[in-house]
Amino acid sequence: MVIRIVKMTFKLEKIEDFLSFLEENKHKIRNFPGCLMVEILQEIGQPNVIMxxxxxxxxxxxxxxxxxxxxxxxxxxxxxxFEDKPEAYSMLSLDKL
Structure with a gap:
Protein backbone atom coordinates (compact mmCIF):
# COMPACT_ATOMS: atom_id res chain seq x y z
CA MET A 1 0.00 0.00 0.00
CA VAL A 2 1.15 3.52 -0.83
CA ILE A 3 0.25 6.49 1.34
CA ARG A 4 0.21 9.95 -0.19
CA ILE A 5 0.21 13.13 1.87
CA VAL A 6 -0.04 16.52 0.20
CA LYS A 7 0.29 19.73 2.22
CA MET A 8 -1.27 22.79 0.64
CA THR A 9 -1.24 26.36 1.93
CA PHE A 10 -4.12 28.42 0.62
CA LYS A 11 -4.90 32.11 0.47
CA LEU A 12 -7.22 32.64 3.44
CA GLU A 13 -9.96 34.09 1.28
CA LYS A 14 -9.91 31.02 -1.02
CA ILE A 15 -10.32 28.23 1.54
CA GLU A 16 -14.11 28.05 1.20
CA ASP A 17 -13.83 28.01 -2.61
CA PHE A 18 -11.43 25.08 -2.44
CA LEU A 19 -13.50 23.15 0.13
CA SER A 20 -16.66 23.62 -1.93
CA PHE A 21 -14.88 22.42 -5.06
CA LEU A 22 -13.49 19.42 -3.22
CA GLU A 23 -16.89 18.54 -1.78
CA GLU A 24 -18.28 18.42 -5.31
CA ASN A 25 -15.46 16.19 -6.60
CA LYS A 26 -14.17 14.05 -3.73
CA HIS A 27 -16.35 11.08 -4.66
CA LYS A 28 -14.62 10.93 -8.06
CA ILE A 29 -11.21 10.67 -6.38
CA ARG A 30 -12.42 8.12 -3.83
CA ASN A 31 -13.86 5.99 -6.64
CA PHE A 32 -10.75 6.13 -8.81
CA PRO A 33 -9.34 2.62 -9.41
CA GLY A 34 -6.82 1.71 -6.73
CA CYS A 35 -7.84 4.44 -4.27
CA LEU A 36 -8.60 2.91 -0.88
CA MET A 37 -9.36 6.12 1.04
CA VAL A 38 -8.97 9.87 1.04
CA GLU A 39 -9.33 12.27 3.92
CA ILE A 40 -8.96 16.03 4.16
CA LEU A 41 -7.19 17.51 7.18
CA GLN A 42 -7.07 21.13 8.32
CA GLU A 43 -4.34 22.35 10.64
CA ILE A 44 -5.50 23.63 14.01
CA GLY A 45 -4.51 27.27 14.39
CA GLN A 46 -3.68 27.63 10.68
CA PRO A 47 -6.92 27.06 8.77
CA ASN A 48 -5.26 27.88 5.46
CA VAL A 49 -3.06 24.75 5.74
CA ILE A 50 -4.94 21.76 4.39
CA MET A 51 -3.58 18.28 3.77
CA PHE A 82 -2.32 28.50 -3.29
CA GLU A 83 -0.47 30.98 -1.15
CA ASP A 84 2.68 28.83 -1.00
CA LYS A 85 4.28 25.93 -2.84
CA PRO A 86 2.69 22.56 -1.98
CA GLU A 87 4.61 19.67 -0.46
CA ALA A 88 3.88 16.05 -1.40
CA TYR A 89 5.10 12.78 0.05
CA SER A 90 4.55 9.24 -1.22
CA MET A 91 5.37 6.54 1.30
CA LEU A 92 5.11 2.80 1.68
CA SER A 93 3.27 1.57 4.73
CA LEU A 94 5.50 -0.56 6.95
CA ASP A 95 2.73 -1.27 9.45
CA LYS A 96 1.63 -4.88 9.17
CA LEU A 97 -1.04 -4.73 11.89
Whole structure:
Protein backbone atom coordinates (compact mmCIF):
# COMPACT_ATOMS: atom_id res chain seq x y z
CA MET A 1 0.00 0.00 0.00
CA VAL A 2 1.15 3.52 -0.83
CA ILE A 3 0.25 6.49 1.34
CA ARG A 4 0.21 9.95 -0.19
CA ILE A 5 0.21 13.13 1.87
CA VAL A 6 -0.04 16.52 0.20
CA LYS A 7 0.29 19.73 2.22
CA MET A 8 -1.27 22.79 0.64
CA THR A 9 -1.24 26.36 1.93
CA PHE A 10 -4.12 28.42 0.62
CA LYS A 11 -4.90 32.11 0.47
CA LEU A 12 -7.22 32.64 3.44
CA GLU A 13 -9.96 34.09 1.28
CA LYS A 14 -9.91 31.02 -1.02
CA ILE A 15 -10.32 28.23 1.54
CA GLU A 16 -14.11 28.05 1.20
CA ASP A 17 -13.83 28.01 -2.61
CA PHE A 18 -11.43 25.08 -2.44
CA LEU A 19 -13.50 23.15 0.13
CA SER A 20 -16.66 23.62 -1.93
CA PHE A 21 -14.88 22.42 -5.06
CA LEU A 22 -13.49 19.42 -3.22
CA GLU A 23 -16.89 18.54 -1.78
CA GLU A 24 -18.28 18.42 -5.31
CA ASN A 25 -15.46 16.19 -6.60
CA LYS A 26 -14.17 14.05 -3.73
CA HIS A 27 -16.35 11.08 -4.66
CA LYS A 28 -14.62 10.93 -8.06
CA ILE A 29 -11.21 10.67 -6.38
CA ARG A 30 -12.42 8.12 -3.83
CA ASN A 31 -13.86 5.99 -6.64
CA PHE A 32 -10.75 6.13 -8.81
CA PRO A 33 -9.34 2.62 -9.41
CA GLY A 34 -6.82 1.71 -6.73
CA CYS A 35 -7.84 4.44 -4.27
CA LEU A 36 -8.60 2.91 -0.88
CA MET A 37 -9.36 6.12 1.04
CA VAL A 38 -8.97 9.87 1.04
CA GLU A 39 -9.33 12.27 3.92
CA ILE A 40 -8.96 16.03 4.16
CA LEU A 41 -7.19 17.51 7.18
CA GLN A 42 -7.07 21.13 8.32
CA GLU A 43 -4.34 22.35 10.64
CA ILE A 44 -5.50 23.63 14.01
CA GLY A 45 -4.51 27.27 14.39
CA GLN A 46 -3.68 27.63 10.68
CA PRO A 47 -6.92 27.06 8.77
CA ASN A 48 -5.26 27.88 5.46
CA VAL A 49 -3.06 24.75 5.74
CA ILE A 50 -4.94 21.76 4.39
CA MET A 51 -3.58 18.28 3.77
CA UNK A 52 -4.89 15.37 1.80
CA UNK A 53 -4.11 11.91 3.11
CA UNK A 54 -4.82 9.06 0.71
CA UNK A 55 -4.15 5.34 0.51
CA UNK A 56 -3.53 3.58 -2.79
CA UNK A 57 -3.26 -0.12 -3.55
CA UNK A 58 0.03 0.38 -5.42
CA UNK A 59 2.45 2.98 -6.77
CA UNK A 60 1.06 2.30 -10.23
CA UNK A 61 -2.47 3.13 -9.08
CA UNK A 62 -1.24 6.45 -7.67
CA UNK A 63 0.65 7.19 -10.89
CA UNK A 64 -2.42 6.32 -12.96
CA UNK A 65 -4.38 8.86 -10.94
CA UNK A 66 -1.63 11.50 -11.21
CA UNK A 67 -1.63 11.05 -15.01
CA UNK A 68 -5.41 11.11 -15.35
CA UNK A 69 -7.79 13.74 -16.68
CA UNK A 70 -9.43 13.75 -13.24
CA UNK A 71 -6.18 14.72 -11.52
CA UNK A 72 -5.48 17.42 -14.10
CA UNK A 73 -8.98 18.84 -13.55
CA UNK A 74 -8.72 18.73 -9.74
CA UNK A 75 -5.16 20.05 -9.58
CA UNK A 76 -5.73 22.90 -12.03
CA UNK A 77 -8.73 24.05 -9.98
CA UNK A 78 -6.81 23.71 -6.71
CA UNK A 79 -3.41 25.27 -7.37
CA UNK A 80 -4.95 28.59 -8.41
CA UNK A 81 -5.80 29.16 -4.73
CA PHE A 82 -2.32 28.50 -3.29
CA GLU A 83 -0.47 30.98 -1.15
CA ASP A 84 2.68 28.83 -1.00
CA LYS A 85 4.28 25.93 -2.84
CA PRO A 86 2.69 22.56 -1.98
CA GLU A 87 4.61 19.67 -0.46
CA ALA A 88 3.88 16.05 -1.40
CA TYR A 89 5.10 12.78 0.05
CA SER A 90 4.55 9.24 -1.22
CA MET A 91 5.37 6.54 1.30
CA LEU A 92 5.11 2.80 1.68
CA SER A 93 3.27 1.57 4.73
CA LEU A 94 5.50 -0.56 6.95
CA ASP A 95 2.73 -1.27 9.45
CA LYS A 96 1.63 -4.88 9.17
CA LEU A 97 -1.04 -4.73 11.89
Missing amino acids: THSHWESEQDLENYRNSELFNFVWSNTKIH
